[in-house]
Amino acid sequence: xxxxxxxxxxxxxxxxxxxxxxxxxxxxxxxxxxxxxxxxxxxxxxxxxxxxxxxxxxxxxxxxxxxxxxxxxxxxxxxxxxxxxxxxxxxxxxxxxxxxxxxxxxxxxxxxxxxxxxxxxxxxxxxxxxxxxxxxxxxxxxxxxxxxxxxxxxxxxxxxxxxxxxxxxxxxxxxxxxxxxxxxxxxxxxxxxxxxxxxxxxxxxxxxxxxxxxxxxxxxxxxxxxxxxxxxxxxxxxxxxxxxxxxxxxxxxxxxxx
Amino acid sequence: xxxxxxxxxxxxxxxxxxxxxxxxxxxxxxxxxxxxxxxxxxxxxxxxxxxxxxxxxxxxxxxxxxxxxxxxxxxxxxxxxxxxxxxxxxxxxxxxxxxxxxxxxxxxxxxxxxxxxxxxxxxxxxxxxxxxxxxxxxxxxxxxxxxxxxxxxxxxxxxxxxxxxxxxxxxxxxxxxxxxxxxxxxxxxxxxxxxxxxxxxxxxxxxxxxxxxxxxxxxxx
Amino acid sequence: xxxxxxxxxxxxxxxxxxxxxxxxxxxxxxxxxxxxxxxxxxxxxxxxxxxxxxxxxxxxxxxxxxxxxxxxxxxxxxxxxxxxxxxxxxxxxxxxxxxxxxxxxxxxxxxxxxxxxxxxxxxxxxxxxxxxxxxxxxxxxxxxxxxxxxxxxxxxxxxxxxxxxxxxxxxxxxxxxxxxxxxxxxxxxxxxxxxxxxxxxxxxxxxxxxxxxxxxxxxxxxxxxxxxxxxxxxxxxxxxxxxxxxxxxxxxxxxxxxxxxxxxxxxxxxxxxxxxxxxxxxxxxxxxxxxxxxxxxxxxxxxxxxxxxxxxxxxxxxxxxxxxxxxxxxxxxxxxxxxxxxxxxxxxxxxxxxxxxxxxxxxxxxxxxxxxxxxxxxxxxxxxxxxxxxxxxxxxxxxxxxxxxxxxxxxxxxxxxxxxxxxxxxxxxxxxxxxxxxxxxxxxxxxxxxxxxxxxxxxxxxxxxxxxxxxxxxxxxx
Numbered sequence: 025x026x027x028x029x030x031x032x033x034x035x036x037x038x039x040x041x042x043x044x045x046x047x048x049x050x051x052x053x054x055x056x057x058x059x060x061x062x063x064x065x066x067x068x069x070x071x072x073x074x075x076x077x078x079x080x081x082x083x084x085x086x087x088x089x090x091x092x093x094x095x096x097x098x099x100x101x102x103x104x105x106x107x108x109x110x111x112x113x114x115x116x117x118x119x120x121x122x123x124x125x126x127x128x129x130x131x132x133x134x135x136x137x138x139x140x141x142x143x144x145x146x147x148x149x150x151x152x153x154x155x156x157x158x159x160x161x162x163x164x165x166x167x168x169x170x171x172x173x174x175x176x177x178x179x180x181x182x183x184x185x186x187x188x189x190x191x192x193x194x195x196x197x198x199x200x201x202x203x204x205x206x207x208x209x210x211x212x213x214x215x216x217x218x219x220x221x222x223x224x225x226x227x228x229x230x231x232x233x234x235x236x237x238x239x240x241x242x243x244x245x246x247x248x249x250x251x252x253x254x255x256x257x258x259x260x261x262x263x264x265x266x267x268x269x270x271x272x273x274x275x276x277x278x279x280x281x282x
Numbered sequence: 283x284x285x286x287x288x289x290x291x292x293x294x295x296x297x298x299x300x301x302x303x304x305x306x307x308x309x310x311x312x313x314x315x316x317x318x319x320x321x322x323x324x325x326x327x328x329x330x331x332x333x334x335x336x337x338x339x340x341x342x343x344x345x346x347x348x349x350x351x352x353x354x355x356x357x358x359x360x361x362x363x364x365x366x367x368x369x370x371x372x373x374x375x376x377x378x379x380x381x382x383x384x385x386x387x388x389x390x391x392x393x394x395x396x397x398x399x400x401x402x403x404x405x406x407x408x409x410x411x412x413x414x415x416x417x418x419x420x421x422x423x424x425x426x427x428x429x430x431x432x433x434x435x436x437x438x439x440x441x442x443x444x445x446x447x448x449x450x451x452x453x454x455x456x457x458x459x460x461x462x463x464x465x466x467x468x469x470x471x472x473x474x475x476x477x478x479x480x481x482x483x484x485x486x487x488x489x490x491x492x493x494x495x496x497x498x499x500x501x502x503x
Numbered sequence: 504x505x506x507x508x509x510x511x512x513x514x515x516x517x518x519x520x521x522x523x524x525x526x527x528x529x530x531x532x533x534x535x536x537x538x539x540x541x542x543x544x545x546x547x548x549x550x551x552x553x554x555x556x557x558x559x560x561x562x563x564x565x566x567x568x569x570x571x572x573x574x575x576x577x578x579x580x581x582x583x584x585x586x587x588x589x590x591x592x593x594x595x596x597x598x599x600x601x602x603x604x605x606x607x608x609x610x611x612x613x614x615x616x617x618x619x620x621x622x623x624x625x626x627x628x629x630x631x632x633x634x635x636x637x638x639x640x641x642x643x644x645x646x647x648x649x650x651x652x653x654x655x656x657x658x659x660x661x662x663x664x665x666x667x668x669x670x671x672x673x674x675x676x677x678x679x680x681x682x683x684x685x686x687x688x689x690x691x692x693x694x695x696x697x698x699x700x701x702x703x704x705x706x707x708x709x710x711x712x713x714x715x716x717x718x719x720x721x722x723x724x725x726x727x728x729x730x731x732x733x734x735x736x737x738x739x740x741x742x743x744x745x746x747x748x749x750x751x752x753x754x755x756x757x758x759x760x761x762x763x764x765x766x767x768x769x770x771x772x773x774x775x776x777x778x779x780x781x782x783x784x785x786x787x788x789x790x791x792x793x794x795x796x797x798x799x800x801x802x803x804x805x806x807x808x809x810x811x812x813x814x815x816x817x818x819x820x821x822x823x824x825x826x827x828x829x830x831x832x833x834x835x836x837x838x839x840x841x842x843x844x845x846x847x848x849x850x851x852x853x854x855x856x857x858x859x860x861x862x863x864x865x866x867x868x869x870x871x872x873x874x875x876x877x878x879x880x881x882x883x884x885x886x887x888x889x890x891x892x893x894x895x896x897x898x899x900x901x902x903x904x905x906x907x908x909x910x911x912x913x914x915x916x917x918x919x920x921x922x923x924x925x926x927x928x929x930x931x932x933x934x935x936x937x938x939x940x941x942x943x944x945x946x947x948x949x950x951x952x953x954x955x956x957x958x959x960x961x962x963x964x965x966x967x968x969x970x971x972x973x974x975x976x977x978x979x980x981x
Binding site for chain 2: 532533536537547549550552553554556557560561563564567569570573574583588589590591595639640641642645658659660661664665668685686688689690692693696697700701717719725726727728730731734735745752753754756757759760767770771772773774775776777778779780781782783784785786787788789797799803804806807808809812
């Protein structure tokens, strides 16, 4: 490529002008600000966001418990909301992993398998999209703050998120990222695990909360609402001063002037 | 009992067919190849890290090194295979004042008590060495019985530098270690050890407490 | 292995274990150490990937040819003078071994470490039939002294600290003085066990890898008790699960490299012992007889299912349990099974029944730490989800043991209701409306909420859901 031409944004992918946004049920009910922030980040970056009505849940809870028929029925409803070939962006590593990696297997042998595969190939987690596709540039407008990062298991291992959130945080000049001990260890949410094995889940959540508190950070950030809800629950019960926050909400807060 | 065999094989053969799997491809592995001199260094490093002791020797004087070591360490009886090349060399080099060289030439049933309760050290040769991780490769057999390198509290092993291969895989390929010449083949990397008590390393569990490698520098140049 | 003959209950057993601070501390320290050691052995990610790809391919291809390889193994072993026996069940295997011991008048058996023999309950069976079966691996010896079972497949006494072991030795070993010094404790065990090797009529071992083309049994160890058990007594009996066979010794080299690094973070163990036959022509030592017992015990059924066969790739390294956040917190005994940890969670239900072991299938958050380190890429979380399916549904064509027996009408109903609401956006929106409007008023005794709040404050929904805000305010402006 001649030196006077600009390369494509991130990895040669052409920059899309429009994209779908899928809220996910946990963000919908518990972290709506994260959803709104995600949409704003995309719009500010020049992507027209389409938010279809009728979204409910990706189906993962039933799928993980072996209730495939129920999961498939719900999943089918989601896929139908996103026709065409626009990317589908989610503020959740776990739901993005479900839609991208597990839908194809869930629909194996079904009449709409091909359509679902095509859908799955368009699914992105938000930070993945911001970094790999948009090559987003951020300018920190906030006061100095110390945060710590919890890498949600599904985002890390199922989806294969590899440093995108850290790359975004790294661009914020006055944000100090304190390393979290055992960062990649599960927080204990695991969807239904949190209520089927509450003692185990609680112990894991307590350890995660303790590790987060030990960093001295003001906030613990994550891509995933389940993890946030889980650790927030422990911190709330202890009355601890640490705040958990979805990375979308944090990024928007740091980079926009009111 | 033939029914068990027939039944099991039938069950296995009744399995759903699966796709063929491409042949394993080792080409993606990192390169593990060193010069002859580097191989010696690597082997020593790997083995010394697990408490193996080394005596350096020249091709002519290694028997004297072994005998002097036994004198220094107060080993009164050194067990060896009298018919192996190394065993014969050791026997020929023995002088008065050196430890007694006990030939392992009868079935173990005839001297099990002495073997377990009296013999101070056992001497063997080796087939080759493994540079990557450190390790000796042996093929115990009629000339050098299995228990020589296991029961006595000290195992003294002769290793010629020129026989050190890059890796275990290379040794299997180039020297045919373990490919069927003998009924027992062995890789030894150090004195016996365990970490079963609070993951704390302790040496000298059931196998020899000490492994002493007599490293003969027979590298050309 | 069940407590009081009642259904194993992983939730209850873990809850108990979680209340034991000593156990938690022991395991946390041990697992952190093992994870660090393994990481240090794999500094190059590209090389690690290549090693795992190679190991996976070797194991997968061996399984593809399993019946053929087993036949070849039997033929080669027989040619070498190793007598081969087949056993469909643990009872058959135990019976065979007792028969071999009895006809040779053997009453003192010394054992190298063998998880398969634990699976068979061999020690109890032999003791009940007048044969002393003494464990010689230090970790196994320690737990045998206490009448316990192993809590880890590689480090069976990992749940004990040195003080516990010191007290035990002082109590149970003749003329022993109390000491917490690890070297002294080890020397005590060496003394006791040396005499046992000397006197034993027979030795028993497992098999890490069986090589079909040359008829060779490969044993991996650090202590030397495996070599002692297999070379000193006049009779050596080896037991193996039928999945352990590979085609050639060349294939063992990369598997061995993965095993030692994944298990204990060692580049190489003290010994790799290859046994191709009993005392041969002209040999002065070695056993007069070597026997190999090949055990099925449900493996052929696992083998038959393409989606579950990966379970059998396992080389028993234990890396999965070392990295498991659940295992780390509760230790091996909470699983009430021979094989603990992630591999145990998929193996035990398939052998004993998915309904009986439904509890264990849900004792996982599906975090995937296990699959990430498995040297032969067993997709444990995927298999767990599949087995959860099998537990709750009786699918035609499935051969899984106990399929459908974990089904409850309560769970069926819950998921049907869940699907009913989530397939109907208007119903979902109504549910969200209630959740947001009555966000702090959910009754604390609601079953799921009660479970949640054992360690956490109740979750409080937002004032307005994302969708309601977008509906009312439009998409937010940048």
